[in-house]
Amino acid sequence: MxxxxxxxxxxxxxxxxxxxxxxxxxxxxxxxxxxxxxxxxxxxxxxxxxxxxxxxxxxxxxxxxxxxxxxxxxxxxxxxxxxxxxxxxxxxxxxxxxxxxxxxxxxxxxxxxxxxxxxxxxxxxxxxxxxxxxxxxxxxxxxxxxxxGFPSAARFVAQGFMGANLDNAALTGVYLAVVMGRHAGFLTAASALGKKFPDDGPHLIYVPERTFVLDKFLADVKATQDKYGRCVIAVSEGIHDDKGQPIITQLAKEVEHDAHGNVQLSGTGALGDLLAEEIKTKLGIKRVRADTFGYLQRSFVGCxxxxxxxxxxxxxxxxxxxxxxxxxxxxxxxxxxxxxxxxxxxxxxxxxAGKTRVMEDEFINAEGNGVTDAFRMYLRPLLGSGMPDAFRLRTNHVPKVLSK
Amino acid sequence: MxxxxxxxxxxxxxxxxxxxxxxxxxxxxxxxxxxxxxxxxxxxxxxxxxxxxxxxxxxxxxxxxxxxxxxxxxxxxxxxxxxxxxxxxxxxxxxxxxxxxxxxxxxxxxxxxxxxxxxxxxxxxxxxxxxxxxxxxxxxxxxxxxxxGFPSAARFVAQGFMGANLDNAALTGVYLAVVMGRHAGFLTAASALGKKFPDDGPHLIYVPERTFVLDKFLADVKATQDKYGRCVIAVSEGIHDDKGQPIITQLAKEVEHDAHGNVQLSGTGALGDLLAEEIKTKLGIKRVRADTFGYLQRSFVGCxxxxxxxxxxxxxxxxxxxxxxxxxxxxxxxxxxxxxxxxxxxxxxxxxAGKTRVMEDEFINAEGNGVTDAFRMYLRPLLGSGMPDAFRLRTNHVPKVLSK
CATH class of the missing domain: 3.40.50.450 (Rossmann fold)
Structure with missing residues (x-):
């Protein structure tokens, strides 16, 4: 020694x-x-x-x-x-x-x-x-x-989406949130753990392990909106096109690089705002809201x-x-x-050193817009004890009197 | 009956x-x-x-x-x-x-x-x-x-800033977060309850009850940066100029209105990004990060x-x-x-009905960039039990050997 x-x-x-x-x-x-x-x-x-x-x-x-x-x-x-x-x-x-x-x-x-x-x-x-x-x-x-560090951040993302889904269910429309993750989509995928009922969001999850195609994305959003009358989406900050070009660099005028040569993806709401704008203009959906979880997801005290x-x-x-x-x-x-x-x-x-693990194929669904049960099984025990749970009123409709 | x-x-x-x-x-x-x-x-x-x-x-x-x-x-x-x-x-x-x-x-x-x-x-x-x-x-x-509803959202904002301050202390630079609040700055002011030590952020808080003057804002940021080598800022989404014009409408191309004629302030990162850009270009500070707390602050599950x-x-x-x-x-x-x-x-x-309460004068500091102890006393009991607390290593510097 x-x-x-x-x-x-x-x-x-x-x-x-x-x-x-x-x-x-x-x-x-x-x-x-x-x-x-x-x-x-x-x-x-x-x-x-x-x-x-x-x-x-x-x-x-x-x-x-x-x-x-x-x-x-x-x-x-x-x-x-x-x-x-x-x-x-x-x-x-x-x-x-x-x-x-x-x-x-x-x-x-x-x-x-x-x-x-x-x-x-x-x-x-x-x-x-x-x-x-x-x-x-x-x-x-x-x-x-x-x-x-990942499990706690994942728990924040899951709890954040659990709430965002409830909020979106109340006022409907499209809700999109950008989650940290340059090359690996694990943290964005954690949003799936906020889901309880089959029609809960996030309905769509996009990770950097798959090529992001804007037209496919818009078609997915439209299909979800048509099916549920609303849509909750999780998007990784590192999503990129088929040339590996980050979607965010296609809009930011001046892109900041850190000492490691990495493009600044966090600390800006630009990606969320761009995607929201695309949904508004191309799909004609009026209420579209974009959040960027930003630094909250890694340093929030109390989650x-x-x-x-x-x-x-x-x-x-x-x-x-x-x-x-x-x-x-x-x-x-x-x-x-x-x-x-x-x-x-x-x-x-x-x-x-210098290597990057990305999400294993068995964790991403075939469509490339969601996660598998294997991923849910992988992540759930990491989130720890005392995970909050969301409850609904049970459906018990009153017959209409006036309308025929 | x-x-x-x-x-x-x-x-x-x-x-x-x-x-x-x-x-x-x-x-x-x-x-x-x-x-x-x-x-x-x-x-x-x-x-x-x-x-x-x-x-x-x-x-x-x-x-x-x-x-x-x-x-x-x-x-x-x-x-x-x-x-x-x-x-x-x-x-x-x-x-x-x-x-x-x-x-x-x-x-x-x-x-x-x-x-x-x-x-x-x-x-x-x-x-x-x-x-x-x-x-x-x-x-x-x-x-x-x-x-x-306010106390829980205030608790989220306080805990969010508690963490953002710790994060900013670790990597320094300027951190700015936009908090909900169209006319009333209460929720933005709640960020002050995340502060423990005298040099903790948020160092600056801007509410809609006071006119937002960009030059004064930049001078405040510079003074804080010079004093602490970093700066944490809370900004209300509803900040406006001396004509009552929201700062955000000065940049958004197409502003959305709801059924009540209100301008959409939430669900976009535009205000934070604009202010970050101003700080970067006018003050020459390189690491500037902007978050928008967005929908997390009102629907996060578990806070x-x-x-x-x-x-x-x-x-x-x-x-x-x-x-x-x-x-x-x-x-x-x-x-x-x-x-x-x-x-x-x-x-x-x-x-x-139709009336709006705003922050009382005694809750806002004379400079219009922070809150008073009266506000802290007002808010603290509302946050409830079990508020998390942030701890630091005590200063105990080792004498330098090499440098003279």
């Missing part, structure tokens, strides 16, 4: 349970005698090169538990993607502070950061144990049954899956155990072992 | 607790011997002229309780605003079905409908007791301390104030009691009698 300090950091988009993983690392690491101190880097890898560290050894267990139950990244986050030079800066700092264990909680991009740091450490002959801890509401990390909380805590704990008792760097992964139970394993960083 | 049937209907935008009021009416009315049957009109006044009634006498108490806990209008709703001819149609149907008691759960527009129906009934010499039951997330009914639930139930119950034991038509209102307790009273319909 290496002797030295532990450093934990959080990268990428926050989730409702990312602090559970942080607390898992800190509380578990503080048990080991070969650990001098436990540091947290403020704002991810950027905090490391800036030597912006908090000493978490002196944080109280009580407050760590309170923070664990608070959404978003308590240590702050970053979108920086370290290159070789950036990593050399990281080493300088890690060496200067005697860091022996580096835990980075994040998604695709963060796992790639851990991979680069791990490789550079090995190349430099610097003894450093690097563990990536999975986190992403997109559920797009390969080798994982699912990723911490969390207890299953997600527990697992997010455990991947943090297990990361420390793998680091201490294992012989290699890697990425912690969740494996499903029952209905419902999980185990954890350590994957090689190369198996995860 | 009149002998006959009871009819209950729901109008306007749904809320999280509107079914509590419906259940309150039905369960209370079923106790009275002079009531033959209890009907519900499907889709408000439109359901009446279409003779689209459900017999709620045969609904089980259990299912009524389950529906009471379900958001949105279980009987469906409508935006129809009856004129004289429409009301004559209503009478024909009410007479034909032997309706003696008419309860309409709704906001401003619905109370005006009740007023017209009540007047027309009197004019026609038809014995009909008409009671308006308050409901609106906008909290804009005069003569009420607050309106059922409800227990105080709101109880009161919504009680206004339904009280409405029936006023109808049975009172001598006049009217609108039930909530009066605050302690910290925190309420009483109910019956207002004349003319006192409520």
């Amino acid at each position: 290496l002797h030295g300090k532990v450093l934990v950091a959080q990268g990428g988009g926050p989730t409702a349970v990312i602090n559970q993983s942080m607390a898992g690392v800190v509380l578990e690491a503080r048990k080991f005698r070969n650990v001098d101190l436990v540091y947290g880097a403020y704002h991810g890898v950027r905090g490391i090169i800036n030597e912006d560290f908090l000493d978490l050894t002196q944080e109280t267990t009580h407050n760590l538990e309170m923070v664990a139950g608070t959404p978003s990244s308590a240590l702050g986050s970053t979108r920086d993607k370290p290159d070789l030079k950036y990593c050399q800066e990281i080493f300088k700092v890690l060496q200067a502070h005697g860091i022996a264990y580096f835990f980075y909680i994040g998604g695709n991009d963060s796992s790639d950061t851990v991979r680069i740091v791990s490789e550079e450490a090995r190349r430099a002959g610097y003894p450093l144990r690097c563990i990536h801890i999975p986190k992403t509401i997109d559920n797009d990390l390969v080798g994982n049954d699912h990723t911490p 969390v899956s207890d299953v997600d909380q527990r697992e997010a805590r455990e991947v943090g704990e297990k990361a420390v155990q793998y680091a201490m008792w294992g012989q290699q760097d890697g990425s912690v992964a969740i494996e499903r072992t029952g209905f419902y139970s999980v185990e954890y394993k350590l994957q090689p960083l190369e198996a995860v | 009149l002998h006959g049937k009871v009819l209950v209907a729901q109008g306007g935008g749904p809320t999280a607790v509107i079914n509590q009021s419906m259940a309150g009416v039905v369960l209370e009315a079923r106790k009275f011997r002079n009531v033959d049957l209890v009907y519900g009109a499907y889709h408000g006044v439109r359901g009446i002229i279409n003779e689209d009634f459900l017999d709620l006498t045969q609904e089980t108490t259990h299912n009524l309780e389950m529906v009471a806990g379900t958001p949105s209008s279980a009987l469906g709703s409508t935006r129809d605003k009856p004129d004289l001819k429409y009301c004559q149609e209503i009478f024909k149907v009410l007479q034909a079905h032997g309706i003696a008691y008419f309860f309409y759960i709704g906001g401003n527009d619905s109370s005006d409908t009740v007023r017209i129906v009540s007047e027309e009934a009197r004019r026609a010499g038809y014995p009909l007791r008409c009671i308006h039951i308050p409901k609106t997330i906008d909290n804009d009914l005069v003569g009420n301390d607050h309106t059922p 409800v104030s227990d105080v709101d639930q109880r009161e919504a139930r009680e206004v339904g119950e009280k409405a029936v009691q006023y109808a049975m034991w009172g001598q006049q038509d009217g609108s039930v209102a909530i009066e605050r009698t302690g910290f925190y307790s309420v009483e109910y009273k019956l207002q004349p319909l003319e006192a409520v």
